[in-house]
Amino acid sequence: MFNTFKVSIGSMLFIQLFCCTVVMVIGQQFKLKQLNDRQAIHNQWASQPLTDTTYDYIVVGGGTGGCVVACRLSQRGNNVLMIEAGGAQHAVLNDMPGAYDKQLKVGKDQFWQYYTTPQAAWGGRTYNEIHGKVLGGDSSVNAMVFGRGSSVYYDSIEKNTGARGWSFKDVLPYFMKIENNTDPTADSRFHGRQGPIKVQAPKSTAPILQKYLDTLEEMGLANKDPDNYNNDDAAFPQGMWYNGVRSSTANGYIEFGGLCPKLKVQANAWVYKLLIHNDTNGEPRVSGVQFEKNNKTIKVNATKEVIVSAGNYMSAHLLMLSGIGPRDHLIDINVSPIWADLQIGTSYQNRPAINLEYAITDQSLVGELPMNTDSQIEDCVVNGKGPMCDAPRILVLYNSKINYPKEFVDIINFVTLSPPVAGSNVSVGHAFTFVSKTRAMGTIRLRSNNYRDLPYIDPNVLGHPEDKTRMMDAIAKFFYHIEETSFKKYAAIPEKPQSSECEYCKSGPQWKCHELHECLFRTLGITEFHPLGVIPFGGPNRIEAVLDERLRVKGVRGLRVADASILPVGYTFTPNTGPAYVVMMVAEKVADMITEDNKH
The missing domain is CATH 3.50.50.60 (FAD/NAD(P)-binding domain)
Known part of the structure; x- marks a missing residue:
């Protein structure tokens, strides 16, 4: 298949990555040729x-x-x-x-x-940021998230920095030049169709995710253009892939x-x-x-x-x-x-984040998730469909209790699913939650004058009181969605807290349990992986x-x-x-x- 796999389809690396069932798919000449041809082009440009x-x-x-x-x-x-x-x-x-x-x-x-430096907000932990x-x-x-963010950000650049030519009207033509949006309903005033980066919506969505989206709509979060980050919103966003190939x-x-x-x-x-x-x-x-x-x-x-x-x-x-x-x-x-x-x-700046889990009480609503099986690989390579060709998730945008102006939302969730781990038949839901508007500033510094010593990275997580308020509000809202909305018919908070160092409050709903929220972030908090x-x-x-x-x-x-x-x-x-x-x-x-x- 690939250069490293030329010797035989029994390549150890390939077996480690995709298990024996996938090797059967690669062994069939037609599938092998398609992947071989694509990998040959990758290798040619890299050599x-x-x-x-x-x-x-x-x-x-x-x-x-x-x-x-x-x-x-x-x-x-x-x-x-x-x-x-x-x-x-x-x-x-x-x-x-x-x-x-x-x-x-x-x-x-x-x-x-x-690696970050030890962070007080994480109880002195460091974090491996890849x-x-x-x-x-x-x-x-x-x-593969497709989004340009709020127009408010671009319009603020000239006002706040004095740099001309970066307003939303200035940069929108460049966004459209990049984009090849394959959704026929995409608004042509804001989306391009001739660019090199192909974009599409997920072809299939798990029923449990649709239930969650329905709940959010009941709460008043509009289901509209998922690339509009100006207001409260919830939708299945488009992604930067097309027919099973990443853009x-x-x-x-x-x-x-x-x-x-x-x-x-x-x-x-x-x-x-x-x-x-x-x-x-x-x-x-x-x-x-x-x-x-x-x-x-x-x-x-x-x-x-x-x-x-x-x-x-x-x-x-x-x-x-x-x-x-x-x-x-x-x-x-x-x-x-x-x-x-x-x-x-x-x-x-690198925004604070946490990956929160919820239990799915009705596993029949999960649907087929990517498992890297032979049939899934074949379906994606040959037919351009199936779970290996898709990455459905829900994008949720909303305001914390202190956010202003409201048209620039400050909390973002990506709600996804993960397949069962080895030895289990239970899938789990996730809400990757982060604060999109932070006040704390961190620093990047050299460790030494040896170029192989990667830099010191200090994100100064929750270094401003407003950042902590927003993050705790985001965690509380996650629990509220699970405990107090119609979504509780299909999901629940985990039987035990995600972190063994944390405890649920003995009385009252967990969305009001501030000690739990602080403990979860201290033990599980991370960065959003997007330094700026x-x-x-x-x-x-x-x-x-x-x-x-x-x-x-x-x-x-x-x-x-x-x-x-x-x-x-x-x-x-x-x-x-x-x-x-x-x-x-x-x-x-x-x-x-x-x-x-x-x-x-």
Whole structure:
């Protein structure tokens, strides 16, 4: 099947991932060919030789944003090199929407393994926060959530940061340019149909999820455009996949989109240094990058610009190691020379979250869930349907008791199901719950000047009193939905608290049990996996802005950043959605900016 599976269909790795029943499917020639062909394309893009040492543009990071900006620049006739630390996508684990949960558990080589510092709100625990280390980045490993967030966020950017050109009316054309919405009822004023990222609604939904959605509608949460994050809402949202194939940016733009066949790619290559010198005007200028591949150090040059799209943590890591960042911190870490004293990593936010469980009292309402069986794989590969081809979930948007303005919701739930674990025949419901509007700011700092030491990540969880109020309100609302609404006919709170360190209140409903809510978050709380604001942009008067409104690094020529790290937070709203689609918009927009700025 794949390069690592060529020897035989008895490959140990394949057996470990999908068990013996799946091997029977792969052994049938027709299914083997379809997966083989797809994996061959993945591998081809990840195994290109390096043919030049000088390019017009170098894009650091072949993830959600990097694939977009690199492809668009190449499409316009430029000689572009995109460098990605990870390798090829996997034709099953990455491409099949239903394999999402399995991929998180066994595809560890496709993830950066970051750890937070100990958090007081978690009782001193740390947390392993993973992010995509593969072509396509997080868009190849995430939950495929399709959402641009509230228009209020974009309209607030110019008002609060002074950066022009980022209002909702300015960015909407870029969102639509990305999107190929396959839903015939999608409003053409807000949704595109010709873009490289295919989008669809789930083809099938579990009856228990429909019951939950019905309950939410009874409570007054509207079931409308699931990409409208401006008001209380509940719906089966669309996802970034189509006919059983994930719409990662690597798939949609590069490997199967056919938009940029001349793009050069170096995979499994870790960029650890920007090459900077003083130009003829005495100003710092980036002229290339240095990376490691196969234990060799390689330098490549860019005649026009270097665009860093390595994600929040690695973009900040690279800039600071290269002498761009807070001067005092870089001196402490023995980074030299220091080219620009900029406040990288000081306005970082990563929103608090918790994954809560509920018991399903009527298991007949669960329906068929993805189990990676031979018949499910076959149904998805051959027919483009079935649980391996789908990822149904309910998106719930609502306001906490302290939220204002109400049109910018501050609590988001994703309600899903998980199949029975080994030795059980009982499926469980989940509500991944997070606060989408936070006040606390965290920090990102280098551990050392050794590029292999991943950075210190301090999200400062619940570091502002409002954040705790919102989080506790979110947990209380989850229990309220289970205990006090019509949904209690089909579901119940677990027999025992999810955490063995917590206890249910002996009297009264658990949605009023504040001690339980605090204990659950202390023992089970996590981040939402979506860091933002590490390298923010802003107008000329924002001293905390690292980038100008065209995403150029201040004080360093020939260098831009284009990923989720650039999104302003703290003094404005945060985009109340998963940022993948937002990052694609940023990349499309910056590709146009780069083209305009380099015309002469």
